[in-house]
Amino acid sequence: MDQSTPTTGQPAADETVDAPTSDRVLGAPLVELNHVNKHFGELHVLQDIDLTVHKGEVLVVIGPSGSGKSTLCRAINRLETIDDGSIAVDGKTLPEEGKALAQLRAEVGMVFQSFNLFAHKTVLDNVTLGPRKVRGMSKKDAEELARTLLDRVGVGNQAGKMPAQLSGGQQQRVAIARALAMQPKVMLFDEPTSALDPEMVNEVLDVMVALAEEGMTMIVVTHEMGFARKAAHRVVFMADGQIVEEAPPEEFFTAPKSERARDFLSKILTH
Amino acid sequence: MNDYLSGLGSLVERYDVLGAFWTNIQLTFWGALIALVLGTVLALMRISPIASLRWVGATYVNILRNTPLTIIMTFMVMGVWTALQLQLADTFESNFFRLAVVGLAVYHAAFVCESIRSGVNTVPLGQAEAARAIGLSFLPAARLIILPQAFRGAIAPLGNTLIALLKNSTVAAAASVSWETASTMKTMIEFNPNYLWGIFAMFALGYVILVIPIGVLTTWLSQRLAVQR
Numbered sequence: 001m002d003q004s005t006p007t008t009g010q011p012a013a014d015e016t017v018d019a020p021t022s023d024r025v026l027g028a029p030l031v032e033l034n035h036v037n038k039h040f041g042e043l044h045v046l047q048d049i050d051l052t053v054h055k056g057e058v059l060v061v062i063g064p065s066g067s068g069k070s071t072l073c074r075a076i077n078r079l080e081t082i083d084d085g086s087i088a089v090d091g092k093t094l095p096e097e098g099k100a101l102a103q104l105r106a107e108v109g110m111v112f113q114s115f116n117l118f119a120h121k122t123v124l125d126n127v128t129l130g131p132r133k134v135r136g137m138s139k140k141d142a143e144e145l146a147r148t149l150l151d152r153v154g155v156g157n158q159a160g161k162m163p164a165q166l167s168g169g170q171q172q173r174v175a176i177a178r179a180l181a182m183q184p185k186v187m188l189f190d191e192p193t194s195a196l197d198p199e200m201v202n203e204v205l206d207v208m209v210a211l212a213e214e215g216m217t218m219i220v221v222t223h224e225m226g227f228a229r230k231a232a233h234r235v236v237f238m239a240d241g242q243i244v245e246e247a248p249p250e251e252f253f254t255a256p257k258s259e260r261a262r263d264f265l266s267k268i269l270t271h
Numbered sequence: 272m273n274d275y276l277s278g279l280g281s282l283v284e285r286y287d288v289l290g291a292f293w294t295n296i297q298l299t300f301w302g303a304l305i306a307l308v309l310g311t312v313l314a315l316m317r318i319s320p321i322a323s324l325r326w327v328g329a330t331y332v333n334i335l336r337n338t339p340l341t342i343i344m345t346f347m348v349m350g351v352w353t354a355l356q357l358q359l360a361d362t363f364e365s366n367f368f369r370l371a372v373v374g375l376a377v378y379h380a381a382f383v384c385e386s387i388r389s390g391v392n393t394v395p396l397g398q399a400e401a402a403r404a405i406g407l408s409f410l411p412a413a414r415l416i417i418l419p420q421a422f423r424g425a426i427a428p429l430g431n432t433l434i435a436l437l438k439n440s441t442v443a444a445a446a447s448v449s450w451e452t453a454s455t456m457k458t459m460i461e462f463n464p465n466y467l468w469g470i471f472a473m474f475a476l477g478y479v480i481l482v483i484p485i486g487v488l489t490t491w492l493s494q495r496l497a498v499q500r
Contacts, residue, residue: 106406
């Protein structure tokens with residue numbers, strides 16, 4: 001069944017049961033959501049969400065479209081406001097607005113489905129902008145940092161180009177480098193491969209897997225089962241604005257407990 | 272025919288037609304400069320997260336854009352100078368000139384604001400979200416990410432506003448700038464009615480010659496500077 005998922009050289013299911021959560025010592029709570037509610041008009045998109053993500057944990061959020069998973073991801077750096085409840089990052093509750101919010105956002109990296117590279121700036125400037133303008137880093141240091149990160153995600157030779165000259169996969173890797181340049185405590189990925197042509201998905205997932213292996217705390221909204229199996233410690237399944245089920249990836253994919261999850265998995269795995 | 276042209280030529284010198292055009296160019300230059308600054312500030316207010324600033328910006332635009340320029344110009348002289356006794360310069364002439372510049376600027380700032388706002392609409396929302404996500408607050412995000420792209424998307428409408436401003440600079444006559452083109456033309460026709468058609472054609476042609484390059488330049492610039500997405 002898992003052979004049907006598109007990710008790279010994925011081991012057979014029985015080999016992957018190293019169940020990351022159990023044998024791994026997770027750090028202190030880093031992102032804490034408490035009774036978070038949000039409405040879009042009549043629609044109750046986030047219903048009393050409780051979720052804690054620990055330092056070094058890789059959490060995959062999965063679920064049908066409209067389940068609220070993107071909203072959840074975006075709420076964590078307040079690109080979406082919430083109606084009530086609280087969200088805290090590293091012990092600090094999300095400020096409403098202003099300087100404090102900007103500061104907190106600087107510590108939360110965000111990777112978007114549509115990349116959102118600054119269209120009028122070169123790849124290098126995209127990555128140096130945050131460190132220079134938010135962190136006050138010198139141009140020289142920022143460029144050094146940016147070049148290191150661009151090399152790490154494999155687009156070092158594209159530094160002088162404009163985003164529109166790059167492929168989707170390259171743009172998304174630049175976007176990851178741009179987020180990493182802020183040295184974030186946690187990285188949010190909002191369907192990072194959904195807008196990519198199939199042949200470019202793996203180059204982005206490889207970067208994310210490497211990042212996970214280095215111990216980055218990550219919250220990833222994705223449909224990539226291969227990535228979830230390979231890198232995630234925990235899978236959260238959302239439907240209709242609620243967290244329906246959470247489990248280690250292997251457990252979730254082979255023996256989902258809820259009917260809703262079984263239904264969802266059968267739909268995405270049968271082809 | 273030759274007599275007619277040479278007669279017209281001597282009128283051009285006697286009434287300093289080139290000087291009149293130069294006055295309108297200067298009115299346009301300073302008016303555009305101030306309108307651009309003021310219009311940018313207004314556009315920032317209109318897209319800001321603060322509701323009261325948005326309200327001030329919208330109110331300014333709706334009032335100034337819907338007031339006839341002649342009324343604003345007359346107000347600059349009768350209201351600002353005569354009644355409020357606000358003097359912008361020592362000499363009579365430069366005082367009227369500056370009052371006219373201010374009148375042109377406050378009026379066209381409303382149009383500049385809306386042009387820039389149309390430019391802001393060409394910038395995808397994701398650009399602002401990405402800017403906020405790396406920790407930029409509203410003003411730095413506007414200055415570094417949104418406005419640079421918005422201006423490039425607003426070149427064509429800004430060019431239209433500049434063209435309108437150049438032609439509207441003749442309304443400075445209502446602010447007693449009597450040495451500008453429209454007033455000069457009127458005086459010339461009054462005292463030389465036999466040259467009526469020639470004088471009309473000359474001034475019309477003068478404006479066409481001034482305006483066409485602006486249109487060509489802004490079209491070229493808007494294509495050249497367009498943000499590739």
